[in-house]
Amino acid sequence: MTSTSAGRGAVALAAARISEALRAGRPVAPVRDLLGDRDIAAAYAVQQELTRRRLAAGATVVGRKIGLTSPAVQRQLGVDRPDFGVLFDDMDVSALAEVPSGRLLQPKAEAEIAFVLKDDLVDGDLDEAGVRASVAYAVAAIEIVDSRVADWDITITDTVADNASSGLFVLGPRRLTLDEFEPREVTMRLYAGDDLVSEGDGAACLGDPLTALAWLARTAREFGEPLRAGQVVLSGALGPMVPAPPGTRIRAEIGPLGEVAATFSKEERP
Template sequence: MATDMDAVARAATRLAGAMDDGRPVAPVRDLLGEQDIAVAYAVQQELTRRRLTAGAVVVGRKIGLTSPAVQKQLGVDQPDFGVLFADMDVSAEPEVPSERLLQPKAEAEIAFVLGEDLVDGDLDAARVRSAVEYAVAAIEIVDSRIADWDIRLTDTIADNASSGLFVLAEHRVTLDAFEPRETTMRMYAEDIPVSEGDGAACLGDPLNALAWLARTAQAYGDPLRAGQVVLSGALGPMVPAPPGTRIRAEIGPLGTVTAVFSEKPELSHQPKEEDA
């Protein structure tokens, strides 16, 4: 296998090519192995660095792999995280721009908005609870630059935790008004029920996921800051979201959030061969 530095550069270039060309690519685990978390995050950091250099703005993080079933599938015992950029927030747009997506799926989540930095001290569930200014209902549109969602742990971490876009509801609820772990969720596609779950499906409590992220972000030297948005992780199974789909999620006391996916011509996506 190539040296870590060479593997990081090649994997980042492969994934960046998928974003530039609008065509999924082969998995990057052939370059990174399947379990090397550190090298996978190095790829994510390199792609983040490239985006920041191009003018992107970080507005928060997303937490993934919060479901025990998905962790078991990928052979891990912890979540992962990705970076949220300002242009990923499509809440103000009348439709989710399907042309920006390759293989979208929708997840219903709680979005926490922080009122305080989470930089030092004991970053446990009680501390992060006090740092949350409010929560809103959210739909995360996950996406993969890897063809056919053929992912393992290093593929999804390197690919910014399979992030895409996100939609936030306007109704704000403080944590003294509800318990995230007791929140129930139902999601509909064209008014047909397609997913359901609750806060306990997210590491037992979405605040557990937030505490994990706070500690992990601190360890990576890029702690969570006041004003940032954190997507908790899915409250139930994700569902396909092809062009023309209308997804609605009802999330307990947080209310309803809707994402309408714009129409676009269907494309045939095939893995892109890496240059020799």
Template structure:
């Protein structure tokens, strides 16, 4: 994707600050003063630099996440458009007995529909029919968002630079194809310690989670990193996100897809753990 030139010094400085926040287990001040509150190109340049560093350290990309698709979440964060981030293999904690709270700084949970692709979305027209055909199956998912920015004091550039405030994710085992359900018709209820704390629907995600997938397919291709077969796409929150301090038990019910659960370990983040 062709962008106007960005301030490479500011991008490098912002990337170093966010990397240090993760390494040291301490959130940092917003990076928007370095990048400009509305300079999305610079923010994605920071995200790409942090991704490059992770790949150099041996990380493996397994998909993408779409953020800020729900009007409720946009209101929570004071932004008005979607964004995307990169999912790495070590972010998938579906197989763990507990979500490792020690890896997180200030986590919140969102219930989402995750799509797993069976075709690349790299070339040609990305029509609605082609987007649907590229989906192998869908599962209920929990995205555990996190922010390296202190107190979640974020603008759009802050969250984009910070890998769209990605943290960890949990995928349910029950799979459905798009012949078996319509994502836009789903309803969602999210419980924290058996108390209903968030509700929403498929229509809350850009009108249809498949619209979000289409937006991501186009945008990722423009950035030169198109979606590929086998990748997981977290399509965006179906309702407001909720805090998940250590010890929290989360359960989401998404109609047709069923339940997805997560228990957060009692141990909170520390600098020593983050450096381990």
């Protein structure tokens, strides 16, 4: 992990601001006034502090998400790399009849390939061949991204500090091994109700979702928290994200992985 120019006080204040959004159920101002808009190390320090608090409260880490895999979004935020966030057990809402909209502030949805690992990714080069061999299977997924920052007014430091704008996720039922399909060759269509609202393909995710997975494996190891067997990795959006307000039904078709759907409850935050 690279060193940060922001002090511990700034990191603590940024963590407190994001925590207040979670506690009160209202978005807050960006944290870049505390961290600057380029100090990615400081932003990850905030993310790690918020992760520590979640773990202390009883949450369990079940995987990671990769964000900023689109070159267009990277250019928008002025960065040349992806970012990552932590997936906790209560973020997996695959088994629920409806996505609990009341847990979300400003939700958007995007379609992705999720990889489930069969091996720890700790040793070796962690190149694409190595991570491919460590994937048990893949499924279609809908990631429900959310921002604790008002109006999604984010720079790279805002989103990284805010757990890479993580929210919830839904995993599809069909499991395929990497002998059965190539992630970079899939096509994706995302529907809101009956309307086609987003399209893309595997190449939209850093050229290949396995490239994104290899980047994450190396980066997570550098941060001292390597990927582990059994964890889920949301590898990055295959097309533009779309709003997902209460009452919306989102459905994605991702090549041979089939369909995954999420109906957002009409319940809103009080």
